Amino acid sequence: MNTLEIKSNFHKLIDNLNDDSLLLRFYEIMTLAKNQTDGNLWSKLTIEEKEELLEIEKQSRDSENLISHSEIVKKHKKWL
Numbered sequence: 169m170n171t172l173e174i175k176s177n178f179h180k181l182i183d184n185l186n187d188d189s190l191l192l193r194f195y196e197i198m199t200l201a202k203n204q205t206d207g208n209l210w211s212k213l214t215i216e217e218k219e220e221l222l223e224i225e226k227q228s229r230d231s232e233n234l235i236s237h238s239e240i241v242k243k244h245k246k247w248l
Contacts, residue, residue, distance in 0.1 A: 169177070185191050210218070227233050241248060 182191065182194065185194075213221070
């Protein structure tokens, strides 16, 4: 999706919401995100740490690396 599509879809989503508490949460999240300065943590990382995080993010997009919710629940059932 390009920027215009994202904005349009987001506006449609908001326009169709009638839950005031959910709207307020969206508003708070967007306000915090807008006011947050980018790059403070990233700039403190070493090159190796940055490369590792980028590789992790890349691997997380591969569906072969994902574990289903039911598998996780089964594996950790005694703690749930």
